[in-house]
Amino acid sequence: MPDIQNITILGLGYIGLPTAALIASRGLKVLGVDTKEDVVKTVASGAIHISEPDLDGLVAKVVSSGALTTSTAPRPADVFIIAVPTPIDEDNRPDLSSVNAAVDSIVELLSPGNLVILESTSPIGTTEAIAKKISDRRPELQVGMNGKDNSAVHVAYCPERVLPGQILTELINNDRCIGGITPSCTRMAQRFYKMFVRGACVATTARAAELVKLTENAFRDTNIAFANELSLICDRFDINVWEVIDIANRHPRVNVLRPGPGVGGHCIAVDPWFIIDSAPDLARVMRTSREVNTNKTVRIIERAEALIDDHPYANIACCGLTFKANIDDLRESPAMEVALHLATKYGERIKVVEPNLKRLPDKLAKHGVGFMTIDEALHACEIAILLVDHDEFRMIPLASRRHLDVIDTRGIWQDMPART
Ligand SMILES: NC(=O)c1ccc[n+]([C@@H]2O[C@H](COP(=O)([O-])OP(=O)(O)OC[C@H]3O[C@@H](n4cnc5c(N)ncnc54)[C@H](O)[C@@H]3O)[C@@H](O)[C@H]2O)c1
Numbered sequence: 001m002p003d004i005q006n007i008t009i010l011g012l013g014y015i016g017l018p019t020a021a022l023i024a025s026r027g028l029k030v031l032g033v034d035t036k037e038d039v040v041k042t043v044a045s046g047a048i049h050i051s052e053p054d055l056d057g058l059v060a061k062v063v064s065s066g067a068l069t070t071s072t073a074p075r076p077a078d079v080f081i082i083a084v085p086t087p088i089d090e091d092n093r094p095d096l097s098s099v100n101a102a103v104d105s106i107v108e109l110l111s112p113g114n115l116v117i118l119e120s121t122s123p124i125g126t127t128e129a130i131a132k133k134i135s136d137r138r139p140e141l142q143v144g145m146n147g148k149d150n151s152a153v154h155v156a157y158c159p160e161r162v163l164p165g166q167i168l169t170e171l172i173n174n175d176r177c178i179g180g181i182t183p184s185c186t187r188m189a190q191r192f193y194k195m196f197v198r199g200a201c202v203a204t205t206a207r208a209a210e211l212v213k214l215t216e217n218a219f220r221d222t223n224i225a226f227a228n229e230l231s232l233i234c235d236r237f238d239i240n241v242w243e244v245i246d247i248a249n250r251h252p253r254v255n256v257l258r259p260g261p262g263v264g265g266h267c268i269a270v271d272p273w274f275i276i277d278s279a280p281d282l283a284r285v286m287r288t289s290r291e292v293n294t295n296k297t298v299r300i301i302e303r304a305e306a307l308i309d310d311h312p313y314a315n316i317a318c319c320g321l322t323f324k325a326n327i328d329d330l331r332e333s334p335a336m337e338v339a340l341h342l343a344t345k346y347g348e349r350i351k352v353v354e355p356n357l358k359r360l361p362d363k364l365a366k367h368g369v370g371f372m373t374i375d376e377a378l379h380a381c382e383i384a385i386l387l388v389d390h391d392e393f394r395m396i397p398l399a400s401r402r403h404l405d406v407i408d409t410r411g412i413w414q415d416m417p418a419r420t
Contacts (some may be wrong), residue, residue, distance in 0.1 A: 074106050
């Protein structure tokens with residue numbers, strides 16, 4: 001394998017920045033590239049623009065040592081890593097414009113011996129499309145498109161599966177799935193990741209690696225959809241869903257997940273669409289799961305409205321806004337969607353409690369809703385819509401919430417008469 005010394009990473013977000021800092025801390029020279037000038041400036045000053053434990057210290061260290069530099073434009077390197085956003089558009093179709101722009105920005109910089117790695121979550125065939133784009137524009141580089149395994153530039157896919165909040169540890173310890181467009185591309189990428197990954201670097205093809213990542217999130221979405229569907233069935237027959245799940249899970253081969261107000265975040269709620277878009281005639285369970293999970297949010301809104309309309313003078317605590325417990329991330333959050341809907345309809349009667357945010361998001365504030373601590377809300381409100389299972393909410397003793405009419409979408413207050 002050619003000597004690897006210089007790495008260029010495109011995209012300095014939640015994935016690209018920790019990856020850049022980690023690789024720089026292993027004695028390699030890293031150029032971090034981002035199209036956002038403020039991001040480039042912040043990182044160049046040794047600071048960070050995202051919230052992730054221990055990342056600030058590591059970035060400060062590698063920037064001050066000169067191992068990590070930043071720019072808005074890529075420069076030649078031995079390895080290029082693409083870690084740019086891959087969202088869906090309003091029709092739930094993958095938007096690969098950032099990936100395409102990233103490839104366009106490096107294609108003229110490539111030289112024989114280079115390795116190009118896509119880390120962004122991507123639809124099946126994206127890595128091959130990148131290889132083809134490079135091949136079309138730089139035919140002399142022979143990027144494995146001729147059916148022979150003799151690429152001068154190697155192209156591979158290696159998805160990221162880290163958990164925000166534990167990114168630096170998981171970058172090192174998680175197993176990685178690596179698929180090149182040819183076996184020698186896979187081997188070269190494996191050897192590169194082995195320079196800083198302690199987990200296994202499992203080899204496969206580019207297409208399989210793309211689908212592995214999508215499968216992980218579609219599997220979660222489908223299992224949550226089962227739980228959400230079950231919660232609606234229990235509701236109809238006036239059966240406690242939490243009890244049903246707890247007892248069913250005593251079966252040694254059953255593990256029903258917990259229902260909630262829907263599915264949020266930028267991965268589980270998004271990635272299944274990449275499969276559905278590729279094979280709409282086949283991905284029927286995945287599409288239905290997306291619909292079930294989206295519809296669960298609508299059902300929670302309807303139940304909340306029915307309860308609130310029965311109590312015309314009550315104040316309502318909306319407990320939690322984030323897309324899952326104990327984080328500050330609001331992306332695609334069903335809790336936010338419920339709160340926003342209720343805020344639009346009931347205005348200042350709504351009191352939002354979100355211990356992980358310092359201030360109320362503007363789109364809620366403009367409806368005049370209150371922003372309270374949980375203790376203030378317990379005094380001020382007669383109704384509580386529990387939307388996120390934050391630790392702060394789990395710890396509230398029954399005596400402090402006995403007076404409330406509750407819709408508990410996460411099943412953490414099951415010691416009182418509750419609606420799921
Ligand atoms: N955040 C996670 O927990 C996570 C986990 C697994 C996979 N992923 C996937 O990793 C990819 C990156 O996600 P993220 O959370 O880091 O996104 P992010 O939005 O935090 O960061 C992406 C960065 O890329 C920059 N960018 C966009 N186009 C660019 C270009 N052409 N050249 C250089 N920079 C460019 C953006 O300005 C942004 O700063 C996505 O595909 C995502 O689905 C993310």
